[in-house]
Amino acid sequence: MSNRIYDSSQLTKRRGEKAVAGSFLSRMYPTNPSVQPQSGAGPLLGDYDSSVMYAVKTGGMTEYTRYPTCVGISPGCPCPELNASLFPGPLAIPGAVSGITFTVGSIVVSWQAPLSGEGPFTYLVTPYLNGIAQSAVTTSETSYRFTEINEWAPYTFTVCAMNSLGTGPIIPSSSYFLAPPSGLSDIMNGGTAVDICPSLKYILNAGLNTMLKYAASVNLGPTRGSRMMYVWVASVVQAWNWVRSESRISGTHDNWNWSSKATNPLSDSDSIVWLCNVIDYVTPYFVGSGYKSIYNCPATVVDRVKTAGQWSTWVGLWQTWYQYRVGDGNVAAAGTQPTILENVNLNNPLVVDGTTVNNINGFPGPQKWTALWLKKYNGNPQKYLTYSWDSVLSTCLSEAQEAVIQNEVQPLTGAARDVEVDVVKDATATLNDEQKCCAEFWAGGPGTVSPPLMFIWFWKEYMRTSSAIVDKENIMYSLLDLSIHLFEGGRVTWRLKAAYMEARPIQEIRRRYAGQTIQSWNGSVDGAQWTPYQTANFVTPPFADFPSGHSHFSTAFSLTMNKWFGGEIVPSGNIYYDGQTLLSPLFTSNATQAFGSFTIQTGKSEVEPGVVPITPVTFAFGTWDEMSTGEYGAGISRIYGGIHATTANITSQNVAGVIDALINSAWNIQTV
Numbered sequence: 001m002s003n004r005i006y007d008s009s010q011l012t013k014r015r016g017e018k019a020v021a022g023s024f025l026s027r028m029y030p031t032n033p034s035v036q037p038q039s040g041a042g043p044l045l046g047d048y049d050s051s052v053m054y055a056v057k058t059g060g061m062t063e064y065t066r067y068p069t070c071v072g073i074s075p076g077c078p079c080p081e082l083n084a085s086l087f088p089g090p091l092a093i094p095g096a097v098s099g100i101t102f103t104v105g106s107i108v109v110s111w112q113a114p115l116s117g118e119g120p121f122t123y124l125v126t127p128y129l130n131g132i133a134q135s136a137v138t139t140s141e142t143s144y145r146f147t148e149i150n151e152w153a154p155y156t157f158t159v160c161a162m163n164s165l166g167t168g169p170i171i172p173s174s175s176y177f178l179a180p181p182s183g184l185s186d187i188m189n190g191g192t193a194v195d196i197c198p199s200l201k202y203i204l205n206a207g208l209n210t211m212l213k214y215a216a217s218v219n220l221g222p223t224r225g226s227r228m229m230y231v232w233v234a235s236v237v238q239a240w241n242w243v244r245s246e247s248r249i250s251g252t253h254d255n256w257n258w259s260s261k262a263t264n265p266l267s268d269s270d271s272i273v274w275l276c277n278v279i280d281y282v283t284p285y286f287v288g289s290g291y292k293s294i295y296n297c298p299a300t301v302v303d304r305v306k307t308a309g310q311w312s313t314w315v316g317l318w319q320t321w322y323q324y325r326v327g328d329g330n331v332a333a334a335g336t337q338p339t340i341l342e343n344v345n346l347n348n349p350l351v352v353d354g355t356t357v358n359n360i361n362g363f364p365g366p367q368k369w370t371a372l373w374l375k376k377y378n379g380n381p382q383k384y385l386t387y388s389w390d391s392v393l394s395t396c397l398s399e400a401q402e403a404v405i406q407n408e409v410q411p412l413t414g415a416a417r418d419v420e421v422d423v424v425k426d427a428t429a430t431l432n433d434e435q436k437c438c439a440e441f442w443a444g445g446p447g448t449v450s451p452p453l454m455f456i457w458f459w460k461e462y463m464r465t466s467s468a469i470v471d472k473e474n475i476m477y478s479l480l481d482l483s484i485h486l487f488e489g490g491r492v493t494w495r496l497k498a499a500y501m502e503a504r505p506i507q508e509i510r511r512r513y514a515g516q517t518i519q520s521w522n523g524s525v526d527g528a529q530w531t532p533y534q535t536a537n538f539v540t541p542p543f544a545d546f547p548s549g550h551s552h553f554s555t556a557f558s559l560t561m562n563k564w565f566g567g568e569i570v571p572s573g574n575i576y577y578d579g580q581t582l583l584s585p586l587f588t589s590n591a592t593q594a595f596g597s598f599t600i601q602t603g604k605s606e607v608e609p610g611v612v613p614i615t616p617v618t619f620a621f622g623t624w625d626e627m628s629t630g631e632y633g634a635g636i637s638r639i640y641g642g643i644h645a646t647t648a649n650i651t652s653q654n655v656a657g658v659i660d661a662l663i664n665s666a667w668n669i670q671t672v
Contacts (some may be wrong), residue, residue: 092118094161094168102177105185110143118334149179160261214287222577223386223490226452230487236479239278248477254395328393336388345370349381360511363498369544382542396666411546420645429519433613438632445585452486455557465575478564485556497660501545532642551652596621
């Protein structure tokens with residue numbers, strides 16, 4: 001330390017000391033420190049050890065840093081070593097940390113050190129609970145474990161690096177992280193828990209969130225999305241069933257022997273560790289190698305549980321089953337398009353550009369489905385989405401059973417069809433804000449999940465938040481049951497669509513009302529330019545009208561939830577929705593409401609942005625049936641939206657009931 005009495009004599013003395021210190025490094029030293037100095041290098045003549053040592057002993061001399069070509073004595077020295085190392089410029093302040101990630105236990109926040117700046121670094125980590133800053137911590141490590149957190153609460157974090165020169169950029173985490181139940185951290189470290197339901201709910205919620213986010217990011221449609229979710233859910237429940245003493249299914253279903261189990265069942269807590277590892281193992285098969293685990297169980301715990309659960313045996317069986325499902329025909333079905341014999345209007349797209357008038361009555365099949373061509377948004381007409389999806393291998397339905405269903409339902413024709421299309425036309429002309437919001441709420445859109453996966457989201461949120469759901473086996477097997485219903489519903493619905501190839505309302509209204517002024521949701525229009533209440537870059541899905549996928553999926557959901565949890569929705573006070581933005585473009589952030597209640601804020605419409613709704617609109621669903629067949633349920637939303645007619649809606653609801661009975665009979669999954 002230098003003496004800090006800066007009178008004139010002290011300043012004079014310090015200048016002398018700087019000169020003495022500088023003299024101990026001859027200018028004859030080479031710039032490369034690995035090269036020996038030239039002969040004769042040393043202090044300047046007249047400088048002696050005693051003159052330096054006295055000042056050092058008495059504490060009056062500043063410590064100096066010796067560099068290959070100079071001694072660091074003051075700012076402004078022209079030596080490059082001094083400027084770059086002792087008195088760095090702005091680049092020596094820490095750069096940005098990167099790669100902020102989270103793992104369970106309670107919440108472990110990790111990041112990567114800056115690539116620029118002079119170390120050593122310390123880090124300032126600030127947690128935010130519901131957007132409110134909590135007490136910050138400082139650490140020299142690149143991770144920090146936060147304890148005493150609010151379970152199930154959403155946390156975000158900021159991290160910045162610091163060194164002796166200053167503080168680097170403050171980097172926020174790209175997403176929030178739900179705080180896990182405390183019992184999960186204990187279990188992962190080899191402990192036990194009396195009640196594993198909170199941990200089970202957390203693990204499933206995190207896994208389903210990963211799958212839903214992936215489906216939204218790659219824009220998986222209803223059929224492919226429901227199949228992917230079924231295969232993932234079945235994989236997870238198979239693994240759970242493998243190590244549990246209790247089972248709700250017996251025998252072989254969809255080529256998996258549910259009666260086959262590990263020699264000795266695992267305890268409840270070990271089953272949780274097992275499930276963490278199962279999800280980490282199977283999920284990359286669906287979402288790719290970018291998957292990152294949020295679990296960090298000690299290796300000794302993992303090895304013990306895997307050995308007890310006969311991990312290698314289960315993995316071998318699962319790999320065989322997974323390859324069986326890979327070859328179920330989904331790849332071919334996803335790319336198949338109808339031929340000219342199956343789609344007589346194949347070369348006659350319906351141009352939707354606000355000016356073109358199509359002579360629809362001149363098409364080979366005026367009342368058969370034809371593709372839309374949104375020239376402003378797409379360079380080519382629509383492709384039919386998964387035309388032959390019914391060819392994908394069923395989990396339990398026979399060809400004979402599906403043929404019976406097809407023979408017992410059919411769309412309306414003639415005057416009856418004209419009447420139901422007019423109902424759609426008149427309904428969309430008089431929509432109020434609630435009906436408009438209903439149409440958009442259920443429609444989905446870019447960045448959100450398709451209709452069947454919307455109901456997976458509803459399931460996970462109800463399981464996560466309802467204190468009434470306490471049976472761990474019901475949690476697992478109800479999810480399997482729901483995923484089967486949604487997958488089979490997509491198969492059968494698309495079979496019927498392909499069988500009848502019924503035109504959509506936009507085609508029928510334009511065919512019958514071209515050249516006439518009619519009322520629509522957007523005012524008086526020429527019938528040749530009528531559009532449904534949908535966004536301009538979507539207009540109508542790329543498949544036939546009859547029957548409705550939304551109506552089948554929502555009815556299958558309500559039937560399944562009624563079976564496992566009763567008809568009434570039992571919320572547990574206000575909850576923070578997790579991943580609500582996956583549900584609908586109407587939501588730009590998560591909200592805190594009672595489960596089953598959803599509020600659309602003023603002006604959030606994508607069809608009429610800034611205009612609809614004039615005041616906030618809230619949908620409060622008190623039963624599962626209301627979500628399907630209620631006044632603002634998924635079924636009626638398609639009529640409000642102008643993309644399905646009544647027969648398409650009602651027929652799908654009826655068919656969903658038939659499929660429900662067939663699934664229950666074949667799989668025979670027990671609720672108790």
